[in-house]
Every structure is written in structure tokens, then in C-alpha cells.
Amino acid sequence: MDAFHGRFYISGEFREKYVVVDRGIIREVKSEMSGMDVKNIPGHIFPGGIDMHVHFRDPGETEKEDFRTGSLSAIFGGTTTVCDMPNNKIPIDNRQSFESKLSEIRNRSFVDFGLYQAASGVTIPEAVGQKIFLGKSTGGLLTELDDCEWQDKVKVVHAELQECIDNNNKESKDLVSHDMNRPLECELEAIEYIFKYNLANTHIAHLTSSRSLELAKSLGFTTEVTPHHLLLNNSSPIGSFGKVNPPLRKKSVQEELLNILNSKSLDVIASDHAPHTAAEKEVFKDSPSGMPGVETRVPLILSLFKKGLIQIERTVSTLMEKPAEICRINKGFIAEGYDADFISVDLKNVTEIMGDELHSKCGWTPFEKFEGIFPDLVYLRGEMMIQEGEVISSPSGAFLNAKKQ
Ligand code: DOR
Numbered sequence: 202m203d204a205f206h207g208r209f210y211i212s213g214e215f216r217e218k219y220v221v222v223d224r225g226i227i228r229e230v231k232s233e234m235s236g237m238d239v240k241n242i243p244g245h246i247f248p249g250g251i252d253m254h255v256h257f258r259d260p261g262e263t264e265k266e267d268f269r270t271g272s273l274s275a276i277f278g279g280t281t282t283v284c285d286m287p288n289n290k291i292p293i294d295n296r297q298s299f300e301s302k303l304s305e306i307r308n309r310s311f312v313d314f315g316l317y318q319a320a321s322g323v324t325i326p327e328a329v330g331q332k333i334f335l336g337k338s339t340g341g342l343l344t345e346l347d348d349c350e351w352q353d354k355v356k357v358v359h360a361e362l363q364e365c366i367d368n369n370n371k372e373s374k375d376l377v378s379h380d381m382n383r384p385l386e387c388e389l390e391a392i393e394y395i396f397k398y399n400l401a402n403t404h405i406a407h408l409t410s411s412r413s414l415e416l417a418k419s420l421g422f423t424t425e426v427t428p429h430h431l432l433l434n435n436s437s438p439i440g441s442f443g444k445v446n447p448p449l450r451k452k453s454v455q456e457e458l459l460n461i462l463n464s465k466s467l468d469v470i471a472s473d474h475a476p477h478t479a480a481e482k483e484v485f486k487d488s489p490s491g492m493p494g495v496e497t498r499v500p501l502i503l504s505l506f507k508k509g510l511i512q513i514e515r516t517v518s519t520l521m522e523k524p525a526e527i528c529r530i531n532k533g534f535i536a537e538g539y540d541a542d543f544i545s546v547d548l549k550n551v552t553e554i555m556g557d558e559l560h561s562k563c564g565w566t567p568f569e570k571f572e573g574i575f576p577d578l579v580y581l582r583g584e585m586m587i588q589e590g591e592v593i594s595s596p597s598g599a600f601l602n603a604k605k606q
């Protein structure tokens with residue numbers, strides 16, 4: 202048993218508490234304590250971040266990222282759990298590829314992880330959820346909805362409708378034309394389209410506008426945005442490095458999205474960490490869509506919190522609590538029975554984000570010189586993982602089965 206003492210985020214505010222941890226799980230949260238050695242944690246203590254949307258490329262494209270570098274990047278950015286997408290080189294849409302992916306990455310992760318399957322005619326009970334591609338993106342997967350078997354789990358939807366993309370698609374030569382080739386209407390049409398399937402637990406990934414977000418919420422879906430759609434737009438000076446699907450929108454649309462951070466219509470902020478090498482990203486028309494973000498997600502949003510742009514309850518809810526609830530994992534809250542994943546943050550410690558100091562194999566960030574607040578200490582199931590800028594643990598991340606209902 203271990204006991205920790207500090208200012209923990211509990212039910213809407215930071216409270217000075219003692220947290221007793223037994224075999225990685227929070228057993229008790231109390232106001233006084235005696236008779237046990239106590240470890241003091243400084244700063245503000247949040248639950249570990251949960252990023253329910255990452256592409257760690259492993260196996261198949263480990264020149265871009267592998268589970269070791271992706272998970273290192275996660276943990277340095279205060280994320281202790283990730284859910285990894287199934288658009289690997291060999292798609293994860295059957296039991297054999299799922300099992301071979303799991304055995305490949307099992308001992309490489311510094312964070313706990315769930316794995317999605319691509320929705321298909323087979324169901325994989327160990328998957329954390331099912332991914333639906335309504336339009337083709339990197340990897341070219343397109344879901345045949347009528348042939349799918351469904352599980353009682355989250356269905357994460359890439360909401361750009363292929364038919365609409367085909368009607369618009371020309372060669373993208375810059376961020377503005379990329380936006381025109383995959384316009385917002387393709388996103389709105391995709392949301393309406395998936396509604397007709399009446400699937401339980403539908404979650405719409407990477408929404409790019411307040412309009413599509415409100416539409417998704419009004420139809421009963423859970424909603425997700427990314428830091429890049431919140432903070433970048435199609436006139437940001439990042440050229441081909443900003444090519445992503447769905448595209449960055451124009452400035453007014455981006456600003457409107459940023460303005461609804463405090464609205465309950467928004468459930469989750471996920472990174473859609475999609476690393477490609479800097480060399481591949483160089484020339485616009487050949488640049489594969491996607492950008493890294495797992496390490497900067499929590500730090501960027503904490504800096505928005507410090508600036509007063511997002512409330513504390515919304516910060517914790519979008520980065521930690523809601524993704525855990527949606528993926529049905531026993532995390533995201535500092536409360537009895539949950540995993541003891543904590544990050545300790547000094548809110549005065551605002552730094553400039555620098556691509557070459559991050560841990561992703563891809564070595565660049567679209568958020569160069571943006572302000573971020575990185576955690577000083579990171580604990581995974583009661584074990585200290587990061588201290589003074591160094592990882593001090595082995596890759597002890599565990600594979601998470603989705604909770605049964
Ligand atoms: O821009 C994107 N990149 N969008 C996706 O849907 C996939 C991702 C990737 O895997 O690179």
C-alpha cells in the first residue's frame with residue numbers, strides 16, 4: 202500500500218487529501234491520515250490524461266512512430282492512457298491482425314492502452330471500440346456499414362462522407378484548396394448519414410466546426426474535437442504540415458469552435474495523433490494527411506485554462522473523465538476504485554513548445570512556439586513514471602479490455 206498527499210482534483214475542485222493506493226488502485230481518499238509513510242506530491246494533481254484517438258503506426262509503419270515512442274510522447278505530455286486506431290498497414294479488422302498487433306506491441310508501452318478494431322463483419326470482444334470510416338483517409342479504409350457486426354461499445358466515426366468527397370475532390374495544393382476539396386458539408390452530411398443507422402454509443406471524431414458539433418450532439422452522439430482544429434486554421438503559416446483530414450477550416454470557423462469549449466455539447470478533446478515524417482510532409486500534393494499531437498494535447502489545453510478560456514471542470518471532463526466513460530475504462534477520476542493515474546502540474550510553469558524536444562519519432566509539431574504547461578510528475582497505477590524530465594520506469598503500460606456493461 203502507498204499513500205499520497207497533495208492537492209487533488211476531486212469533484213470540481215482541488216482539495217488537500219490523502220489518497221491510499223493498493224496494487225495500483227485507489228482504495229481510499231481521506232482528509233486525515235496517520236500510521237503510514239506518506240509521499241507528498243507538489244502542485245495541482247489531475248487525473249492522468251486519456252487520449253481516445255491516436256495512431257501509433259505499430260506494426261507496419263514504425264519509421265513514423267512505434268508504440269514505444271508514441272507512448273513516451275504520451276506520458277511526457279501527461280497522458281497515461283491511449284486508445285489506438287486500427288488503420289495500420291495491415292488493417293485491424295479481424296482477429297488475426299488484432300492478435301498479432303497486440304503481441305507485437307505488448308511490452309513496448311509506457312502508458313495503458315486500448316486498441317480499436319475497424320468495424321467489419323467480425324467482432325473482437327477485446328477491442329475497446331469499433332472505428333467507422335465514412336470517407337477514405339490515410340490508409341484508405343472505407344466501412345461497409347451494411348456488412349458490419351456491432352458490439353455494445355463505442356463506435357468512433359470518421360465523419361466525412363465519401364460520396365461528397367468524390368464530388369469535390371481535386372488535387373490539394375494548399376490548405377485552402379484542401380479545405381475546399383473536403384468541405385464542411387461532407388462532415389455535416391456524414392453526421393446525418395450515420396444517424397440513419399441508429400447505432401448505440403456513436404461518437405463523432407474530430408469535429409471541425411461549432412455547427413457540426415451542435416448537430417452531432419442534437420442527434421444524441423458524443424462529440425470530439427482536436428487541439429489542431431481548435432488552434433489552427435487554413436491560413437496558419439504551416440503549409441503542407443497542416444494537411445489533415447478533416448481539413449483545417451477558415452479562421453472564423455476555428456474561432457467559433459474555440460468559443461464553445463465551455464459548452465456541454467463538447468464531450469472530448471482527443472489529439473488524433475497521426476505522425477508522418479517531416480520528409481513525407483514537405484510537398485503539399487504528396488503530403489500524407491495527419492499531424493502529431495499526443496504530447497501537446499494536455500499542455501495546450503492547460504495553457505488555455507490558465508488564460509481563462511476553459512473552465513477547470515471542462516478541462517478535466519474533456520481530457521480525462523469523458524474519454525474514460527465513453528471507452529468504459531476505470532480511469533479519469535481520483536476516487537475510490539479507479540486506477541491511481543495522476544499528473545502533477547505547476548500552473549506557473551508555462552513553456553514554449555518545441556518540436557525537437559518532444560518524444561514522437563516524427564520530430565516535428567504543428568504547435569511550434571505555442572504555449573504549453575507540461576506535467577512535472579506522472580504516475581501510472583501508483584508508479585512514478587516521469588520525474589525531472591526523465592522517464593524513470595520500464596514500459597509497464599497494460600492492455601485494457603473494455604469494461605463489460
Ligand atoms: O489526417 C488524418 N490522418 N486523418 C485520418 O483520418 C487518419 C490520419 C492518419 O492515420 O494519418
Ligand code: ZN
Pocket residue numbers: 254256286473475
Ligand atoms: Zn484519426
